[in-house]
Amino acid sequence: MRQTATARSGERRGAAPWLPAFVLSTLLIGPGVGPFSSEALAAEPSVLQGRVWQHLAALPTPYPLTGVSVQPGDGGAWLVGDASGSVFLSIDGGQNWEGVLDPVAGLSPSGRRSLEGETAQDTMDDEEMLAEAEAVEGLNPESAASMAMRTAREQGLIAASARDPGRPWWHPAEPDIALVARPDGIWRSRDGGTVFQQVWPTGATGFALGPQGVLIAGTDDGVLYSTDAGATWIDVVDETDEIPVNAVVEAHGRLYAATEMGLYSSADGVRWGAVAGLPWGAVNAVAVDPLWKGGLWAATDSALMRSDDGGSNFYSAGRQPMRGLVGLALHPDSGLLLAWGADGVWASGDGGVSWAPHARLLTEPDVRGLGWIQGELIIATASGLWRYVAPGEVEDLKLKNEQYLPLRDAVAVSVRRPGLDTASVALSTRQAAARFVPNLEMGVHWSDQIARQSYLIDGYTLEPQGGGWQVWTRLCWGSCSTTASYSTTDADTIDAVESAIADAVDEGKTVGEVVDEVGDLADMSLTEELLDATTEDMFVTGGTVYSADDVVSAAANVSQQILRYRTRLGGDVAAAWISRQRLAEDRAIVGTRSLQAQVEHELKIAELDARLDIWTNGAFTRSLTTIEAKP
Amino acid sequence: MILLLLTLLTAPGRAADYTNVEQVLATFSAEPTIAAVHAMTMEYSKTDNRYVEAWLRAAKNAAWLPELVAQYGYSDSLDNGFTYQTGTYEWDADEPLADDIGVGIDQDVDVRVKWQLSKLVMSSDRIRVISETQDIVKLRDKVLEQVTRVYFERRRLQVEMLLNSGDLKAQLKNELRLQELTAQIDAITGGRFSEALVKK
Numbered sequence: 001m002r003q004t005a006t007a008r009s010g011e012r013r014g015a016a017p018w019l020p021a022f023v024l025s026t027l028l029i030g031p032g033v034g035p036f037s038s039e040a041l042a043a044e045p046s047v048l049q050g051r052v053w054q055h056l057a058a059l060p061t062p063y064p065l066t067g068v069s070v071q072p073g074d075g076g077a078w079l080v081g082d083a084s085g086s087v088f089l090s091i092d093g094g095q096n097w098e099g100v101l102d103p104v105a106g107l108s109p110s111g112r113r114s115l116e117g118e119t120a121q122d123t124m125d126d127e128e129m130l131a132e133a134e135a136v137e138g139l140n141p142e143s144a145a146s147m148a149m150r151t152a153r154e155q156g157l158i159a160a161s162a163r164d165p166g167r168p169w170w171h172p173a174e175p176d177i178a179l180v181a182r183p184d185g186i187w188r189s190r191d192g193g194t195v196f197q198q199v200w201p202t203g204a205t206g207f208a209l210g211p212q213g214v215l216i217a218g219t220d221d222g223v224l225y226s227t228d229a230g231a232t233w234i235d236v237v238d239e240t241d242e243i244p245v246n247a248v249v250e251a252h253g254r255l256y257a258a259t260e261m262g263l264y265s266s267a268d269g270v271r272w273g274a275v276a277g278l279p280w281g282a283v284n285a286v287a288v289d290p291l292w293k294g295g296l297w298a299a300t301d302s303a304l305m306r307s308d309d310g311g312s313n314f315y316s317a318g319r320q321p322m323r324g325l326v327g328l329a330l331h332p333d334s335g336l337l338l339a340w341g342a343d344g345v346w347a348s349g350d351g352g353v354s355w356a357p358h359a360r361l362l363t364e365p366d367v368r369g370l371g372w373i374q375g376e377l378i379i380a381t382a383s384g385l386w387r388y389v390a391p392g393e394v395e396d397l398k399l400k401n402e403q404y405l406p407l408r409d410a411v412a413v414s415v416r417r418p419g420l421d422t423a424s425v426a427l428s429t430r431q432a433a434a435r436f437v438p439n440l441e442m443g444v445h446w447s448d449q450i451a452r453q454s455y456l457i458d459g460y461t462l463e464p465q466g467g468g469w470q471v472w473t474r475l476c477w478g479s480c481s482t483t484a485s486y487s488t489t490d491a492d493t494i495d496a497v498e499s500a501i502a503d504a505v506d507e508g509k510t511v512g513e514v515v516d517e518v519g520d521l522a523d524m525s526l527t528e529e530l531l532d533a534t535t536e537d538m539f540v541t542g543g544t545v546y547s548a549d550d551v552v553s554a555a556a557n558v559s560q561q562i563l564r565y566r567t568r569l570g571g572d573v574a575a576a577w578i579s580r581q582r583l584a585e586d587r588a589i590v591g592t593r594s595l596q597a598q599v600e601h602e603l604k605i606a607e608l609d610a611r612l613d614i615w616t617n618g619a620f621t622r623s624l625t626t627i628e629a630k631p
Numbered sequence: 632m633i634l635l636l637l638t639l640l641t642a643p644g645r646a647a648d649y650t651n652v653e654q655v656l657a658t659f660s661a662e663p664t665i666a667a668v669h670a671m672t673m674e675y676s677k678t679d680n681r682y683v684e685a686w687l688r689a690a691k692n693a694a695w696l697p698e699l700v701a702q703y704g705y706s707d708s709l710d711n712g713f714t715y716q717t718g719t720y721e722w723d724a725d726e727p728l729a730d731d732i733g734v735g736i737d738q739d740v741d742v743r744v745k746w747q748l749s750k751l752v753m754s755s756d757r758i759r760v761i762s763e764t765q766d767i768v769k770l771r772d773k774v775l776e777q778v779t780r781v782y783f784e785r786r787r788l789q790v791e792m793l794l795n796s797g798d799l800k801a802q803l804k805n806e807l808r809l810q811e812l813t814a815q816i817d818a819i820t821g822g823r824f825s826e827a828l829v830k831k
Binding site: 417418419420430433434435436437438439440441442443444445446447448449467541546551554555558561562565569595596598599600602603606607610611613614615617618621 | 791
């Protein structure tokens, strides 16, 4: 059984490459997985790493987009469907669009959401809605969440199910053939998407290419199959009859159908059987693990589920449920598992255990369709078509490309400030070493002796008698000279006072307290003399009295205090730096909000800059440079 | 109160006059920056880095200074010797006869210098200074964080007042709060913040 970890909607993970992996990781056990860490994110291939979402020119439709598909091979034509069932074709990489299918008669879809509107995530987090769902007697939390999602869909607040109308699909083996699944049936084009004809009269939801070239279609009434590239379709009686199918996929020669009543599989596309391991409920999407025989992922309304044994048993693939997923796919170049839905696009490099969001500049997280061209992602959302590009490709990008002090350097500067540097830390070692260093004494002595001697006092002369110079040098360890004198010879009193002083020092008393305590033992002059002698090498630091013999202890205590503060400081600096980076990355997204929100955002960044300057003595702001984004 | 009302009546600009972030923040360009406020704070609290560095430097360099003892001695001595003679007659009384006189003048100069080389490595004085500088650094960080928090709280209030003026009651309340925050910054900077506001 795999232990699971991390990643949740709304979390944005900034790069923090220097932090030890164990800080950000959870040890996982299981096939094809590894510790989730910033290193894992940093290892994402270039098709996804460091990219941003670019909103492409609006399609000529007021409705949310529901699907996107890119023609395989060199053609590169794009087909996009919207909530009305209309389909549009572009043959120049999304620059210009032509309507190729009219809306489905009788559909009344809600209009396209603006870029600043309430997002699906806001609705998913609606606690009132979830509480109301959970109040239904007998519902477990997963079912409650599923009910909440359906309620939100019915109210048009979030993406419709995986069975959105207008979902185009290109035949992988015959590039000129395109199919569209709509509520009014299956539409087919054999000229590269220019002209479509209806080939099946009842609602369809998706397609897959099965074994031996058999095409499979999911419909509102089970699955169909075609042996002539979709020109004609056959409906056989099977276990999927009367069950709305959301998606079909093929892998390892086996077909899977995600339906409103669970997961079904087939070896030939004709005979289908239920996959028993999933709990009751709709399955919106399914993907097959190419590296693990029997490995499956199934997206329900409330969670992403994983099976290692072909569907006999399923378990939750993440620590927290990933709600609202409508699509799963394996990226063709990187092998990353991609998931999309009401909470944007997520990618996993460890088999669905941990996930990373891909949301830079994506202001609309309600993703309803995903495709790729030459490995580059394209998504259809409620607010239009987006492409995942390198930042330099985005014109008029409202990004400030900033360079500033790396996190490692910021922490290093903060803990090396005067008073906190390593020289201040290695005190006890230095103090211990100091004991072995001698004292040096040098002296110069000059004397002159004059004497006169005469028998009669009638005159004298001064005659030098001697004198001279002396120069000496002495090295001594410890005290070079010790003098002590007491004004009394009362040895017992002296002993008593000295003992009392030593006891008081051991108890950590201050000098004043020591004087008061021993004052009664002897007269004040003796006490003071003894104190002077005893306290000559004593000192006070950090509120504690230390004697000459305890200097190493004092040094160790001071070092410990400094180290504790440095450790806490490093954490504060890292937290502020990471917050600052995330806020900077969110600038473009915030740029779509109100002016006051933008100003508030900038003030948050400025405040973090100021705090980092406190800890780095201004080095952070001095290192800050803004590079113009390349058009 | 009159000044307060005048301030409200002469409030600059309206929200509709501002179209981007830079325009809004440029409104406050005449006020001291946060870097200037930090400098004021450190100067007032005497927690600037230069004090810390000076103390550490002094503590380290003090060990280079030796203990100097200079002594000068001078002595002036007189030694008078007498010889006593005893005569055989009565009129030959004992009289001292100066025999020799010795005068001695001594002077000596003694200069000693003593270095405690162990203090160049580490000493209790340096430990004390390092402990105190550590406290200074902590105090400085704490005070600067406090003034930063208050500064930006004040700036946010200014932006709020600029973009959403509200009714008179709300304006009065915001203006009083603004003055309160200004006073808090003054308390930490010793009045320098308001002085800078007035100058500019």
